[in-house]
Amino acid sequence: MKSGFPLYAAMVAGLLVLATTPLYADNYVVRTAAIVAMYGALATSWNFIGGFTGYPSFSTAAFFGLGAYVGAICQRHGIPMGLAWAIATVVVAAFAALLGGIILRLRGHYFAIGSIAVVELCRLVVSSWSSLTGGGDGLNLPLMAWPPEELMRFFLFVMLGILLASLIATILVDRSRLGFGLRCIHQNEDAAAMVGINTTAYKIAAYTLSAMFCATAGAAYASWTGYIDPTDSFQIVMTVKVVVMALLGGAGTILGPALGAAAFVLLEELFWANFLDWNRAILGVVIVLLIFFLPGGLLSLGMRRLRAAKVGGGQ
Amino acid sequence: MIEPILRLDGVSKQFGGLAALTDVSFSLNEGEVVGLIGPNGAGKTTLVNVVTGNLRRSSGRILFKSEDVGLQKPYQAARRGLARTFQIVQPFPAMTVLENVTAGALFGAGAGSLGDARDMAMQSLEFVGLDALADRPAANLALAARKRLELAKSLAMNPRVLMLDEVNAGLNSSEIDGALALIRKIAERGVTVLIIEHLMKVVLSLSKRLLVLHHGQLIADGPSSEIVADERVIEAYLGAKFAARLKELNHV
Numbered sequence: 341m342k343s344g345f346p347l348y349a350a351m352v353a354g355l356l357v358l359a360t361t362p363l364y365a366d367n368y369v370v371r372t373a374a375i376v377a378m379y380g381a382l383a384t385s386w387n388f389i390g391g392f393t394g395y396p397s398f399s400t401a402a403f404f405g406l407g408a409y410v411g412a413i414c415q416r417h418g419i420p421m422g423l424a425w426a427i428a429t430v431v432v433a434a435f436a437a438l439l440g441g442i443i444l445r446l447r448g449h450y451f452a453i454g455s456i457a458v459v460e461l462c463r464l465v466v467s468s469w470s471s472l473t474g475g476g477d478g479l480n481l482p483l484m485a486w487p488p489e490e491l492m493r494f495f496l497f498v499m500l501g502i503l504l505a506s507l508i509a510t511i512l513v514d515r516s517r518l519g520f521g522l523r524c525i526h527q528n529e530d531a532a533a534m535v536g537i538n539t540t541a542y543k544i545a546a547y548t549l550s551a552m553f554c555a556t557a558g559a560a561y562a563s564w565t566g567y568i569d570p571t572d573s574f575q576i577v578m579t580v581k582v583v584v585m586a587l588l589g590g591a592g593t594i595l596g597p598a599l600g601a602a603a604f605v606l607l608e609e610l611f612w613a614n615f616l617d618w619n620r621a622i623l624g625v626v627i628v629l630l631i632f633f634l635p636g637g638l639l640s641l642g643m644r645r646l647r648a649a650k651v652g653g654g655q
Numbered sequence: 656m657i658e659p660i661l662r663l664d665g666v667s668k669q670f671g672g673l674a675a676l677t678d679v680s681f682s683l684n685e686g687e688v689v690g691l692i693g694p695n696g697a698g699k700t701t702l703v704n705v706v707t708g709n710l711r712r713s714s715g716r717i718l719f720k721s722e723d724v725g726l727q728k729p730y731q732a733a734r735r736g737l738a739r740t741f742q743i744v745q746p747f748p749a750m751t752v753l754e755n756v757t758a759g760a761l762f763g764a765g766a767g768s769l770g771d772a773r774d775m776a777m778q779s780l781e782f783v784g785l786d787a788l789a790d791r792p793a794a795n796l797a798l799a800a801r802k803r804l805e806l807a808k809s810l811a812m813n814p815r816v817l818m819l820d821e822v823n824a825g826l827n828s829s830e831i832d833g834a835l836a837l838i839r840k841i842a843e844r845g846v847t848v849l850i851i852e853h854l855m856k857v858v859l860s861l862s863k864r865l866l867v868l869h870h871g872q873l874i875a876d877g878p879s880s881e882i883v884a885d886e887r888v889i890e891a892y893l894g895a896k897f898a899a900r901l902k903e904l905n906h907v
Binding site: 515517520521523524527528530531532533534535536537538539 | 707709728729730733734738739741745746747748749750757758759761762763764765769808812
């Protein structure tokens with residue numbers, strides 16, 4: 341779990357690869373890098389509740405969409421972009437904390453279904469509340485009159501910043517009392533309460549952390565695309581994708597979810613480009629195979645080699 | 656007069672129309688080792704659950720160091736120093752033995768840091784004789800060792816009162832002897848111990864005082880030697896018919 345140096349080295353290397361794309365690649369590659377970073381941040385966020393705590397949350401798209409809308413509404417009222425993102429983050433975090441107090445009473449499948457319902461509910465409220473959100477017509481955001489390359493580069497760095505922040509938060513949580521307590525809850529919630537863990541407060545903290553960075557990413561995404569509507573902002577597909585990414589890379593590990601996001605986005609792009617008719621089906625098969633044969637995620641490959649090396653070296 | 660460390664005052668618990676506990680009152684004095692016995696379904700585990708907040712009492716008062724704790728949550732009970740073990744052991748299976756016990760020290764005893772908690776956990780493991788297995792996953796332990804792990808976890812929480820719910824169930828006789836020696840050692844440290852047990856032999860060898868539950872009612876509370884001769888207790892355990900025969904035999 342705690343493999344200090346190789347962990348940081350891998351993290352910095354990965355972030356550098358993404359950050360240097362504008363130096364040598366075209367806009368398509370830079371865009372893909374930004375999408376990798378964005379999904380990396382979403383999957384890393386999901387890891388707090390799904391990976392550490394073991395609560396299969398499907399609310400990612402709700403937090404992402406709400407973040408997008410809060411940010412968009414703020415910007416339309418003349419609030420500067422950065423501040424709008426910060427407000428979106430805080431508002432959605434507060435929303436998640438309140439909501440968590442209610443739906444975290446559910447466990448297992450019931451929690452999963454409850455958390456999916458949150459996405460649908462948010463979508464319905466946003467599309468019905470036309471006076472505030474523009475309803476089904478969506479919302480336009482102030483356009484950024486920058487050259488396309490510059491705009492792309494800017495949002496790549498923004499998404500990388502959010503990813504980095506979520507990774508740092510993950511490392512801090514992993515080493516703290518909170519992370520230890522969440523792992524206990526994952527293993528056996530009743531036993532966790534019996535050793536003195538305030539399980540309700542811990543679960544709410546994890547759920548809130550899992551919402552925060554999604555909200556920032558959503559708000560930034562809204563500014564990036566310049567237009568949002570309810571169907572695009574609250575996608576069940578996104579919610580499921582993020583969970584698959586985290587599982588693919590290794591849920592409950594520090595870098596696994598981000599790695600899974602990168603692998604997923606790259607595979608998706610590859611199949612889109614080469615098998616236009618069959619891309620979804622092929623992607624589905626690949627995911628099923630990966631999860632079936634690598635239940636610990638892609639990261640477990642590296643871990644296995646690391647462990648073998650340790651044992652070989654006589655401890 | 657010394658204030659009892661734990662006092663139950665007219666505690667009842669109903670599940671719908673079923674009375675699991677009816678008007679149970681007793682107190683435990685600091686440092687005492689008390690046995691709680693009773694036939695299957697008498698309400699022994701319910702009693703422990705009510706004291707530690709896993710279940711909420713329907714009426715009555717539960718006083719821990721003179722403070723009413725009837726509405727506490729399990730995690731609050733743990734932090735106050737009311738520790739328990741479960742009849743069915745409850746480890747964190749994928750964690751190591753040491754990590755399991757560290758959780759008790761960190762959250763239950765409120766250790767300042769993870770490092771301190773780990774040191775405290777190691778001491779508990781040495782105390783119960785599991786230190787050699789510290790790095791094993793808890794899921795790999797045999798039953799006797801899992802029960803010891805449960806004890807180590809409770810001890811790391813630095814409890815004032817320890818409730819042991821059938822810690823000996825499923826152990827063979829040599830394992831039971833080991834467990835008994837361990838419980839004695841725990842009591843010598845000044846921890847108040849309430850032993851919930853089926854096996855009379857075990858309870859009698861450990862505690863001078865017994866509580867007897869039957870159909871959710873406390874039917875006896877007193878020195879062990881008197882309790883085992885008590886007619887109602889024999890009746891509860893063996894049935895009225897057998898009790899009458901036993902009485903005749905003794906008189907003849």
